[in-house]
Amino acid sequence: xxxxxxxxxxxxxxxxxxxxxxxxxxxxxxxxxxxxxxxxxxxxxxxxxxxxxxxxxxxxxxxxxxxxxxxxxxxxxxxxxxxxxxxxxxxxxxxxxxxxxxxxxxxxxxxxxxxxxxxxxxxxxxxxxxxxxxxxxxxxx
Numbered sequence: 291x292x293x294x295x296x297x298x299x300x301x302x303x304x305x306x307x308x309x310x311x312x313x314x315x316x317x318x319x320x321x322x323x324x325x326x327x328x329x330x331x332x333x334x335x336x337x338x339x340x341x342x343x344x345x346x347x348x349x350x351x352x353x354x355x356x357x358x359x360x361x362x363x364x365x366x367x368x369x370x371x372x373x374x375x376x377x378x379x380x381x382x383x384x385x386x387x388x389x390x391x392x393x394x395x396x397x398x399x400x401x402x403x404x405x406x407x408x409x410x411x412x413x414x415x416x417x418x419x420x421x422x423x424x425x426x427x428x429x430x431x
Contacts, residue, residue, distance in 0.1 A: 298323075301355055311335060328375075338373040338384065345387050345416045346371035352414035356406050365395035387420060 291417060296318070300309035306342060308389070310320040326332030345371040373387040391407060 300324075333409070338375050341416075341420075342373040342387065343383065344422070345373070345389065345414075347349040348414045348416035349389055350391075352408035353391070353393075353398055356410050357398075357403075360402070360406060362395050362398055365393065365398070367393045369392065380416055385418075 293316045298309055298311045300307050302308060305325040308322065308324045309397050311323055312319050312321070322334035323336055324332070324334070325336035328336040328338070349371075350369040353369075357365065368391070370384060370390040372386075372388045372390075374388070375382050375386060376385045389411065393403060393407070395403060
């Protein structure tokens with residue numbers, strides 16, 4: 291089993307609060323986030339952007355490995371992910387992750403590429419996570 295971690299802090303409440311996100315690898319280190327980075331395009335990051343990055347990266351790597359397993363060894367892949375956050379009553383819901391794939395694999399027909407890509411879309415770990423159990427451990431105070 292592989293475990294990775296990240297942490298988030300938030301000082302203040304609601305729109306006036308300011309947060310920071312850090313990752314185990316250090317790629318993000320006290321990166322700012324808050325209302326302005328999520329809803330007003332302020333400098334910093336936001337949860338939807340991080341989910342989009344995770345989904346694009348996971349799917350692209352899963353596809354790369356699936357293509358190699360199918361006997362291909364030369365090619366290039368690029369995936370853009372757009373995660374939608376929609377108003378839902380008094381709150382918000384992440385409603386969609388739209389992946390856009392650009393790829394070229396030497397000697398491969400489009401139909402085979404599409405079949406392998408469709409399987410990678412369903413089976414990459416982040417795709418599975420977006421429809422899975424979520425647990426919550428709370429430390430308060």
